[in-house]
Amino acid sequence: MPEADNVKVCVRVRPLNEKEKREGNQKVVSVDKLNGNISVRNPNASADEPPKNFSFDHVFGDDSKQLDIYNLIARPILEAVLEGYNGTVFAYGQTGTGKTFTMEGVRDKPELRGIIPNSFAHVFGHIAKQEGDIKFLVRVSYLEIYNEEVIDLLGKNQDQHLEVKERPDIGVYVKDLSSVVCHNADDMERIMNVGNRNRSVGATQMNERSSRSHAIFSITIECSDRGPDGAQRLRAGKLHLVDLAGSERQSKTGATGIRLKEATKINLSLSTLGNVISALVDGKSTHIPYRNSKLTRLLQDSLGGNSKTVMVANVGPADYNYDESISTLRYATRAKSIKNHAHINEDPKDALMRQYEKELAELKKQLGEAGALEDDDGDDDDEDVEEYVDESGKKVRRKKATISPEKMDEIQAKIKEELRKVAAIKNIEEAERNKIARKLEKRLDELKKAQEEQRLISEKIEAFERKIIVGGENLLEKAEEQAKLLEDSERQLEKQREKQKQMKQKLDEKEEEKLQLEEKYANLNEEAQSKTKKLKKLKTMILQAQSEVTDIKTEHQRAMEGLLEIVREMSKELKLNMAIIDSYIPSDFQEIIEENVIWNEELGEWQLKCIAYTGNNMRKPKEKEIDKSTYRVVDFNHVYLSYTAEGAEKAMKDFQRAKSAKDKKKKGAKNKS
Ligand code: ADP
Numbered sequence: 109m110p111e112a113d114n115v116k117v118c119v120r121v122r123p124l125n126e127k128e129k130r131e132g133n134q135k136v137v138s139v140d141k142l143n144g145n146i147s148v149r150n151p152n153a154s155a156d157e158p159p160k161n162f163s164f165d166h167v168f169g170d171d172s173k174q175l176d177i178y179n180l181i182a183r184p185i186l187e188a189v190l191e192g193y194n195g196t197v198f199a200y201g202q203t204g205t206g207k208t209f210t211m212e213g214v215r216d217k218p219e220l221r222g223i224i225p226n227s228f229a230h231v232f233g234h235i236a237k238q239e240g241d242i243k244f245l246v247r248v249s250y251l252e253i254y255n256e257e258v259i260d261l262l263g264k265n266q267d268q269h270l271e272v273k274e275r276p277d278i279g280v281y282v283k284d285l286s287s288v289v290c291h292n293a294d295d296m297e298r299i300m301n302v303g304n305r306n307r308s309v310g311a312t313q314m315n316e317r318s319s320r321s322h323a324i325f326s327i328t329i330e331c332s333d334r335g336p337d338g339a340q341r342l343r344a345g346k347l348h349l350v351d352l353a354g355s356e357r358q359s360k361t362g363a364t365g366i367r368l369k370e371a372t373k374i375n376l377s378l379s380t381l382g383n384v385i386s387a388l389v390d391g392k393s394t395h396i397p398y399r400n401s402k403l404t405r406l407l408q409d410s411l412g413g414n415s416k417t418v419m420v421a422n423v424g425p426a427d428y429n430y431d432e433s434i435s436t437l438r439y440a441t442r443a444k445s446i447k448n449h450a451h452i453n454e455d456p457k458d459a460l461m462r463q464y465e466k467e468l469a470e471l472k473k474q475l476g477e478a479g480a481l482e483d484d485d486g487d488d489d490d491e492d493v494e495e496y497v498d499e500s501g502k503k504v505r506r507k508k509a510t511i512s513p514e515k516m517d518e519i520q521a522k523i524k525e526e527l528r529k530v531a532a533i534k535n536i537e538e539a540e541r542n543k544i545a546r547k548l549e550k551r552l553d554e555l556k557k558a559q560e561e562q563r564l565i566s567e568k569i570e571a572f573e574r575k576i577i578v579g580g581e582n583l584l585e586k587a588e589e590q591a592k593l594l595e596d597s598e599r600q601l602e603k604q605r606e607k608q609k610q611m612k613q614k615l616d617e618k619e620e621e622k623l624q625l626e627e628k629y630a631n632l633n634e635e636a637q638s639k640t641k642k643l644k645k646l647k648t649m650i651l652q653a654q655s656e657v658t659d660i661k662t663e664h665q666r667a668m669e670g671l672l673e674i675v676r677e678m679s680k681e682l683k684l685n686m687a688i689i690d691s692y693i694p695s696d697f698q699e700i701i702e703e704n705v706i707w708n709e710e711l712g713e714w715q716l717k718c719i720a721y722t723g724n725n726m727r728k729p730k731e732k733e734i735d736k737s738t739y740r741v742v743d744f745n746h747v748y749l750s751y752t753a754e755g756a757e758k759a760m761k762d763f764q765r766a767k768s769a770k771d772k773k774k775k776g777a778k779n780k781s
Pocket residue numbers: 121122123170201202203204205206207208209210319422
């Protein structure tokens with residue numbers, strides 16, 4: 109088992125915006141960057157209630173820079189992904205607190221770009237710096253989870269919902285999700301923009317939609333090089349960059365119908381995320397409910413699995429954000445205790461690089477065959493032959509794979525010349541002349557066809573070769589500036605870190621001196637003073653604990669209300685389904701169906717065995733159309749038992765046979781015991 113590594117958790121506070129300033133909102137959050145502490149004052153509490161304190165791996169105040177966020181939070185994850193680890197960066201928090209600003213940022217201002225575009229510059233900057241025999245294949249996908257439905261943001265149709273599947277060799281994946289190979293940072297950026305445009309299509313209000321949906325931008329980096337032992341090795345790192353739906357409670361009033369259903373489903377993914385985190389950290393749970401939502405299923409590895417993960421919790425600074433900010437900070441605090449086990453993915457089963465190289469070899473072979481149509485002069489001129497060493501190390505001579513354009517022109521000219529000569533010969537029969545001319549023309553045609561075929565295959569080969577990037581190429585184009593910016597800021601940050609370290613050391617020393625002094629000059633009076641101080645501290649602690657208890661109670665209350673809402677909505681849906689079933693399915697049949705229905709864990713749906721005559725089809729089925737063993741019911745709501753008279757009779761017999769066989773089996777089991 110690889111070493112356990114905690115999920116890193118950071119907090120970022122955005123500045124008060126113009127509206128908040130205008131309306132005189134108070135700032136209730138303050139940060140201590142040096143020690144990673146953040147404290148929040150309750151605007152409605154009495155003056156003596158102390159602020160609430162939390163501590164994290166990093167905290168960023170309202171003066172934080174996008175580049176510093178990248179370098180401190182995302183850079184280490186990206187570096188691991190380039191080595192073949194999986195990585196995840198989550199942005200969590202209330203709507204309007206800066207999740208999208210942190211992940212995407214402002215596109216056309218280099219210093220305001222977020223983690224996603226900065227990671228493009230980082231990835232291709234890294235590849236460009238590599239030397240030696242090292243190749244990369246980089247591809248991206250971009251999906252959205254809205255209403256518990258998975259939508260491909262790079263696909264043609266955003267109304268289509270994709271299925272989440274699982275395979276033992278590659279794990280959980282989304283069936284038919286587009287994956288686009290990128291050759292440089294600009295490619296990648298274009299693709300992100302396409303996805304973002306698709307995300308807003310069909311949403312009446314972009315903000316509304318983005319606050320209710322989860323967006324996952326994934327980058328897969330395959331790298332093929334030689335290991336220390338000289339052998340070829342393939343590694344693949346996968347990075348998920350996740351902009352989660354707003355964490356605020358959906359308002360309970362006013363939402364009805366579709367909106368209410370939407371609200372409960374959005375609660376489902378986020379509340380499942382919360383439940384997964386709780387189950388992971390309480391140490392007693394044996395079951396982690398990953399399967400309860402699409403989000404947690406897709407990000408199973410990111411939480412408690414094979415991934416290096418960091419969560420950025422975004423909070424607003426203002427007084428009216430107090431409840432949500434506290435709720436976010438508690439959530440983030442819990443996430444700190446999640447332990448992941450990341451390892452380098454060696455030789456992954458779903459690697460595209462291997463598949464591409466195989467196809468490339470196949471195409472090159474085809475090209476050889478297409479080029480094998482030679483100038484028929486019978487002599488294997490040296491220029492037509494090449495030598496190469498095959499896999500077993502043997503030297504092989506073969507005809508050159510392609511006919512060069514010059515050679516082609518030469519042959520064509522030769523044939524044309526011959527045609528002219530034939531036309532010029534006088535003492536020859538017309539039929540004979542035509543025969544020779546036709547033969548030559550046929551050769552000319554064949555030659556042209558071969559040329560065309562060669563051109564097509566060469567194009568295909570080029571397209572494949574473009575997909576695989578070789579280390580050391582310049583891949584940044586416009587993004588070069590961005591990569592430089594990133595590196596400069598990383599260097600500055602390093603200096604700053606050093607300075608901070610020194611400052612902290614000095615502070616610690618001062619603190620130590622102060623303590624020693626206090627000890628030295630302690631007398632009764634001072635002791636009394638220190639006791640009073642201690643007492644005060646204790647009082648503060650009690651007050652803190654009291655407000656904590658109230659908070660937790662409120663939090664609990666809110667969670668309960670959320671759950672009750674889900675239960676209410678589900679009961680309603682259940683009632684409706686029961687009513688439909690009761691009106692359309694006779695009770696005898698209901699019993700039989702209940703006995704014969706099984707839950708298919710893999711497909712995530714109910715399946716019915718032995719049903720021969722269901723469906724909307726009133727026509728009597730022909731005997732060979734009936735597949736008794738595999739008939740599948742996808743959704744109870746849409747299954748109508750509309751039998752023909754003979755069909756019903758036959759089906760009844762089938763059921764009864766199945767039932768009596770089952771009863772017999774049961775009896776047998778009883779008798780045995
Ligand atoms: P969310 O995605 O969490 O709903 P956004 O990222 O859309 O929030 O941010 C809301 C607004 O606040 C945007 O106009 C954004 O530009 C601004 N904003 C967020 N964080 C910061 C920040 N750290 N500095 C400056 N502006 C910010």
